[in-house]
Structures are given as C-alpha cells and as structure tokens.
Amino acid sequence: MSNKVKWMHxxxxxxxxxTNNWGSLTALLDACLVTGFNLKTVTALTRTGDVATATIGSGHGFLVDQxxxxxxxxxxSYNGEFTVTAITSTTVSFRIEGEPASPATTQTGVTMKIAPLGFEIAFTGTNKRAYRSPNPLSNRHYLRVDDSLPTGYTPTWAKFARVTIAEGMADIDTFVGARAPFTPGAPTRxxxxxxxxxxxxTGWFKWYYARHSYAETSGDNGNWGRSWVLIGDDRGFFLFNSSGYSGDWRVLHAFTDFDSYKPGDNFASYLIASERYQQANYTGGSYPWQDAYSAYAQDTTGKICMRDYTGIGGNCRLGMLSLNDGNNQNISGRSGAIPFPNGPDYGLILHPIYLRETSGGHLRGTLPGMFWVHQNQPYGHLTKIDNVIGYEDRKFLYVTVSSYSSEANSCGFCFDITGPWRP
Incomplete structure (x- = not known):
C-alpha cells in the first residue's frame, strides 16, 4: 500500500x-488503478549512494517524475514504488533508502512498470467493476462503473459508463447501505x-468516452484514441477525458475521499460525473456545459456525496468553492480578475478547493491535491510547474478542461504531483 501521488496520460x-468500444473505460481504469502498464525487463540494477539506476534498453518510455x-x-530496498529522477535512452534512475548490495540480484528476474494507484477490484462483471481503496485510513467506499451496453440501446451510439458510489456492496449489482446518486422515488434510475x-x-450520472454530439443517438464519433489524464493516490483520483465531441474536449470526472472538517466523517467521498437524465435522442443541451460545469465555482451539476455532514438522510450536493477573485462565479484557469504573472511576486496564484453543501451552505471540507487557478490560461496543457510561492517544495501539473459550450479546454486546474496529499 502506498500513498504516493501518481499521474498518467x-x-x-x-x-x-x-476508444469507442464498450469496456474501453474499465480497461483504462483497471490499468491505471490496479495493474499498472508498460512492463519492462530490467537487465541490471546498480546503486551509487542513494541513487539506483536500472538498465532496461532503448525505447523504455519512462519519464522524469513518473x-x-x-x-x-x-x-x-530495490523493490517498491519510486519517483523517477533521471533517464537516458537505456536507463532509469531513482532514489532509494538503505545500502543494499550493488548490483542487485534476483532469482526470478527484475521488472519495472508504471505503478498503479493501488486500488482493488472488489467485484466484477462483463465490463463492470466495483473499485475500492485498500487503505485503512479511507472510508473504503465503492465506485461501481458499469461500462456495458445497455439493453435496448444501439451499439454504435454514444459510449459511456454509469457510475455510482456506495457505502457497501454484496456483489457487482447489489448495494448495501447508502449510495449516490439515489432518489427514493426511482431507486434504480x-x-x-x-x-x-x-x-x-440510459442512466443519470455518466462518464462519457465516445460521443459525436449532445444526443446519444448521434453516434460515437469513430474508433480512435481519445485524450485522457488521470491523477490520484490510493484513496481517490481525478480523470480528465475527451469523448471525441468536436475533437478533444476534456471533461472532469472524479471519485475521491475528501478532507472533511468533521472528525470521523463516514461519508467523505465525492463523485463528479456528467449528469444527464434524458432520453437518448434528447438534443436540448450543449456539451459539455449542461453535463458538467466542472470548473465553475459553486455549481453542483454532477457533484455529489452520499450524505451531508450529519451522516443521516439522503444524497448531498457539494459545489467546489475557492477565493472570490472578481465578485462573480469564477472559473478555474479562466478568470481575468488577477493578471498572470501576478505583479508583486511575478507568480501563479493557487488556492485550495473547498466543498460547500447546498443545504445550509456548510463548508464540508477540501479536495486533496487539487488547486484552483485564479488567472486566465496561465499555462498549456500538462505543463509542470515548480517554485510556486507558498509551495516551494512542490511540483504541480496544469491540466486543461472544457467548461464553456463554445470553448475547448480553456479552463484548468493545478495538481500537486509531489505529494503525499494525505497520510
């Protein structure tokens, strides 16, 4: 078990x-959350001081900060998860603890791969998964992802997974206790x-990954690789992915424990999805605007947890909230109220993201590792940033996302990729 922050794209x-194949999203989540990928054979592993260097061969594909x-x-001491500090065309270096013998020896062969976040699969079905954190500090709630073809739905229409968070599960299709989204009048909506x-x-809270336009009946826009970015630890993750709508329009999806202000908060889990309970041929909205205002302060579209801070009752909507930088509903990475760079420190202005309950307005807690950006498009997608004032020991990754119906990937968030985000 590791609380290291991992990022991948x-x-x-x-x-x-x-792609546009049913099961494509669960295959991506399996690789990123559970199994890892890019498995390579290490032909030699040596140590100089606290730096280990693995010889792999040309084309290994590993990068610094992975x-x-x-x-x-x-x-x-050589086994485990490590952050890459240097690479050449044939080697990968990282820091280790202790003074193990050099070179390393093996009875079975040494391998290296991109480390998964560390989730487990509690239950499975055909293109269905129930993911769960193994970390005992987590509430260990379930994320059910149903990436299967709905009965009665034409296979070539838009592709999506229906997502639910749950307090407990008995099998892949049976919930125990609270869950979200949930409405008593239509419990299986x-x-x-x-x-x-x-x-x-076709469902209510969805993670779309192959889509042509707003109507699901318009198709899936073909078989090609969509862009995606996943960042997280062993207690939660944020997934930015394109569905192919108008090209490369990314939307924010997430499942994570959040840092609650209430000690012992048993329902401090957060789901972000595209919220769309409409007929498959519905054309009355725009994308991604009506589905996920993911970068808008205070908006609660597709943002939910199982219960409010009291731990009783039904689902609770949680809007993201940050510094009011212009007396408007500000948008992360798209606000013109503060210039970039900021004059006094010639820097980037980041701020924690608070979660505010819609009922009563209570501040429930903060999101781990994710920061609101108070300047207008300060960096390009996947830019790594260090020496941010107030966070000098941290490195950040800037990820762009769509929240306007007329602009692709014009907003953005910063993520701490140094970590850890929490104990």
Whole structure:
C-alpha cells in the first residue's frame, strides 16, 4: 500500500487507449488503478549512494517524475514504488533508502512498470467493476462503473459508463447501505435503463468516452484514441477525458475521499460525473456545459456525496468553492480578475478547493491535491510547474478542461504531483 501521488496520460508509453468500444473505460481504469502498464525487463540494477539506476534498453518510455514499480530483487530496498529522477535512452534512475548490495540480484528476474494507484477490484462483471481503496485510513467506499451496453440501446451510439458510489456492496449489482446518486422515488434510475431505442433513458450520472454530439443517438464519433489524464493516490483520483465531441474536449470526472472538517466523517467521498437524465435522442443541451460545469465555482451539476455532514438522510450536493477573485462565479484557469504573472511576486496564484453543501451552505471540507487557478490560461496543457510561492517544495501539473459550450479546454486546474496529499 502506498500513498504516493501518481499521474498518467494517453501519451505515456504502453498507456491504455480510450476508444469507442464498450469496456474501453474499465480497461483504462483497471490499468491505471490496479495493474499498472508498460512492463519492462530490467537487465541490471546498480546503486551509487542513494541513487539506483536500472538498465532496461532503448525505447523504455519512462519519464522524469513518473512513479514506477520495481519488483523481483532479492534485496528489499530495490523493490517498491519510486519517483523517477533521471533517464537516458537505456536507463532509469531513482532514489532509494538503505545500502543494499550493488548490483542487485534476483532469482526470478527484475521488472519495472508504471505503478498503479493501488486500488482493488472488489467485484466484477462483463465490463463492470466495483473499485475500492485498500487503505485503512479511507472510508473504503465503492465506485461501481458499469461500462456495458445497455439493453435496448444501439451499439454504435454514444459510449459511456454509469457510475455510482456506495457505502457497501454484496456483489457487482447489489448495494448495501447508502449510495449516490439515489432518489427514493426511482431507486434504480442510475443503474437500470428504462425503455428502448431512441426514447430510452440510459442512466443519470455518466462518464462519457465516445460521443459525436449532445444526443446519444448521434453516434460515437469513430474508433480512435481519445485524450485522457488521470491523477490520484490510493484513496481517490481525478480523470480528465475527451469523448471525441468536436475533437478533444476534456471533461472532469472524479471519485475521491475528501478532507472533511468533521472528525470521523463516514461519508467523505465525492463523485463528479456528467449528469444527464434524458432520453437518448434528447438534443436540448450543449456539451459539455449542461453535463458538467466542472470548473465553475459553486455549481453542483454532477457533484455529489452520499450524505451531508450529519451522516443521516439522503444524497448531498457539494459545489467546489475557492477565493472570490472578481465578485462573480469564477472559473478555474479562466478568470481575468488577477493578471498572470501576478505583479508583486511575478507568480501563479493557487488556492485550495473547498466543498460547500447546498443545504445550509456548510463548508464540508477540501479536495486533496487539487488547486484552483485564479488567472486566465496561465499555462498549456500538462505543463509542470515548480517554485510556486507558498509551495516551494512542490511540483504541480496544469491540466486543461472544457467548461464553456463554445470553448475547448480553456479552463484548468493545478495538481500537486509531489505529494503525499494525505497520510
């Protein structure tokens, strides 16, 4: 078990490809959360001081600041998760603890791969998964991802997974205790589609990954690799992915424990999804605007937890809130109220993201590792940033996302990729 922060995207060597095939999203999540990817054989592993260097061969594909998993060494200090500090065309270096023998020895062979976040799969079905954190400090709630073809739905229409967070599960289709989204009047609205054909209702909270336009019946826009970025630790993650709508328009999805202000908060888990309970042929919205105002302060579209801070009652909407930088509903990475660079420190202005309950307005807690950006498009997508005032020991990754219906990836968030985000 590791609380290291990991980040990965579609450009990593050996990364899973997000296509228009049912099951493509669960395959991506399996690789990023559970199994890892880009497995390579290490032909030699030596140590100089506290720096270990693995010889792999040309085309290994590993990058500085990635977290890799090394396995198979006789000396325990060489095994485990490490942050890459340097690379050449044939080697990968990282820091280790202790003074193990050099070179490393092995009875089975040494391997290296991109380390997964460390989740487990509690239950599984055909293109269905129930993911869960193994960390005892987590509430260990379940994320159910149903990436299967709904009955009565045309296979070539838009592709999506229906997502639910749950307090408990008995099997892949049976919930125990609280869950979200949930409405007592229609308890299976999210999990069980109703009707068939163009007028069917296909779910409620969804992670789209192959789409042509707002109507699901418009198709999936073809078989090609969509862009995606996933950042997280063993207690939660943020997934930015394109569905192919108008090209490369990314939307924020997430499942994570958050840092609650209430001690012992048993329901401090947060789900962000595209919220759309409409018939498959519905054309009345725009994308991604009506689905996920993911970078808008205080908006609660598709943002939910199982219960409010009292721990009783039904679902609770949680809007993201940050510094009011212009007396408007500000948008992360898209606000013109503070210039970039900021004059006094010639820097980037970051601020924690608070979660505010819609009922009563209570501040419930903060999101781990994710920071609101109070300046207008300060960096390009996947820019790494260090020496931020107030966070000198941290390195950040800037990730862009769409929140305007007329602009692609014009907003953005910064993520701490140094970590850890929490104990």
């Amino acid at each position: 579609q450009g990593f060597a050996g990364a899973p490809v997000l 977290v890799v998993l090394v396995e198979g060494c006789d000396q325990p 999210n999990e069980v589609p109703t009707g068939s054909g163009a007028t069917m209702y």
